[in-house]
Amino acid sequence: MNKKLLIVLSVSIVAIVPILTTTASAQNLYINDLRLKAGIDWLNTQGVTQISTSTWPLSANEIERGLQGAQFTNAVQQQVIQSIQTRLSQDRDSLVKASGEIMLQSDRQSLPQTFGDDQLAGQQISGSVGLSEANWEFNLQATFKNDELIDDDSDFSFKGSYIAGMAANQWLIAGKIPAWWGPGHDGSLIRGDASIPVTGFTMQRDTQTAPTYKYLNWVGPWQYQLFAGQLDDYDAVPDAKLFGARLAASPLPWLEVGASRTFMWGGEGRPDSISSFGDAILGTKDNGDNDNGDPANQLGGFDARVQLAPLFNVPASVYGQYVGEDEAGGLPAKNMYLAGIDYASAAMGKPYQLYAEYTDTRTSGEVRGISYDHGTYTDGYYQQGYPLGYALGGDAESVALGGRLWLDGRNFIHAKLQHAKVNQSGELDRRTGEADNQAFPMADKLTAIDVSWEHQLQPLTKLTTRLWAVDADNRSSDIGAGIGLELATY
Structure with missing residues (x-):
């Protein structure tokens, strides 16, 4: 898969370079950036902006659109706005962008992952080259890694590589990039970034403006994302595909709601007809042309975030997400839950954010070995043993307390305290005799x-x-430590 991706990206780059103008725009797409997300979340919670961070990648044009409407009332708010604007303009005057990074860290087998946590090897060296134009962008990234956390049978990786084109406010992205669906700080129940990214195609809007049609204008700013890709090293059903769709909207200045759905379909020995794909999309039938009638491996659910600043002048928000492994009466069933609250303020002129988040990936509160598992796709909702959804995997409970602090424009600190019960079912795959969840392969606290x-x-x-x-x-x-150094040319 990595060789195929490299060939596709190389051919695509050769094809588009001649049509690029000599003046490049800033980076168009931002991929799971913790500091950027934290800054936007802080402004949203303060009631300064209304920029959704529930669907990643996030476009620069959407961030800039939100900042243009920012209503700041003090110097600290202006400081955070300026830090985000600086982030967006770092590479504005360059044609070809290049960067290199070296990362060293001790063993971290038991450390839970969080948003944008992509350092998955003990030692790794990465190099990337990219090019951005108003309607095109590519990034070719190669990583050499040793003592990797996720075993993908290769010392090289092209994660983070993509090529993208935009027309009529729609981005089409091909590559190996992470996604994020939901309002959580530490995790998403349905599409997180704990695994190596799934190689595939993504389609989404550039700017998330409200519909202009008068009967739909009430929807407010909205975004969708469609995804289609192929899983790597999915031994239970080789060449299994992953499809997904998300829709999020803000019908009120203080409310964002979202709906998400994914399903595994196809692969070796599985039906791949148009009718079976239609059944998988509808989610109401089994794949009927398969003699044993096994369904696709499907997940679906809803999420919401309520900003309290516009309602009560309190710089806080509450949010929640629930995702079901099954369907009953047209709604998700056998559910997993995530809920949280965050607060944004400043102390001595330094902005900070605090949050508390509770997650329960059991089956409607019971340990049943069902969450992120499936009877046909027996490797579960994992790729190479790492969750495609919440980072702790199925049958887990977690309470996390976290905080972010901006000391100044150059220094950013993130801290988290987390207590969790993981893999409480301790269930082993009947095909392999091993745990599907290789991140946490045994029951533990x-x-x-x-x-x-x-x-x-x-x-x-x-x-x-x-x-x-x-x-x-x-x-x-x-007890561990890590250090990384990133150098860029713009």
């Missing part, structure tokens, strides 16, 4: 503290450090 610091040494040089400690009942306790 753990408490983790995770602190990271991002320091902008120079405009084109960034230093990242990380410290963590994990105390687990059944796995070795873990």
Whole structure:
């Protein structure tokens, strides 16, 4: 799959370079960037902006559209706006962008992942080259890794590579990029970024403006995302496909609602007719041309976020998500849940954000070995043993307390304390005799503290450090550290 992706990207790059103009725009698409997301979330919670961060990738044009309507009332709010504007304009005057990164970290087998946590090897060196024009963009990224957390049978990876084109406010993206569907800070129940990204195609809007048609204008700013890709190393059903769709809208300035659905379909020995695909899309029938009548592996659910600043002048928001493994009466059933609250303020002129998040990936509150599992796609809702949804996998409970602090325009700190019960069913795959969930392969209880610091040494040089400690009942306790250096040319 990696070789195929490299060939596609190389041919596509050769094809589009001659038609690019000599003046490039800023980066068009932003991929799961924690500092960027935290800054936008802070402004939203303060009531300054209304920019959705529930669907990633996120376009630069949408962020800029939201910032243009920002209503700041103090210097701290203006400071956060300026930091985001600086992030967007870093590469505005360049044609070809290049960057390199080296990352070293100790073993982190028990550390729960979080949004944008893509350092998945003990040692890795990455290099990328990209080009952005108003309606086109590509990024070719190659990574050499050693002592990797996720075993994909290769020392090289092209994750983060993509080519994208935009027309009529619609982006079409092909590549190996992560996604994120939902309002959570630490996880999404249906499409998170804990696994190596699934290679495929993504389609979504550029700017999320409200419909102009008078009878639909009430929908407010809205976004959709469609995805189609093929899973790597899915041994239970080789060449299985993953499809997904998400729709999110803000009908009121203080409310965002979303609906998401994914399904695994096809693959070796599975039906691949148009009618069976239609049945999978409808979700109301089994794949009827298969003798044993097994359905596609489907997930679906809803989420919402309520901003309290427009309602009560309180800089906080509450949010929730629920996703079902089954359907009953047209609604998700056998549900998993996520709920949280966050607060944004400033102390001594320094903006900070606090959040508390509870997640339950059991089956409607019961440990049944059903969540992220399936009778036909027996490797479950995982790729290479790592969840395509919430990072802890199925049959987990988690409480996380987190915070972000901007010391100044060059220093950003993220900290999290998390207590979790993981893989409580301890169920083993009947085909392999091993756990589908290789992130947490046995039932366990753990408490983790995770602190990271991002320091902008120079405009084109960034230093990242990380410290963590994990105390687990059944796995070795873990105290670790990591350091990374990123160099860029614009």
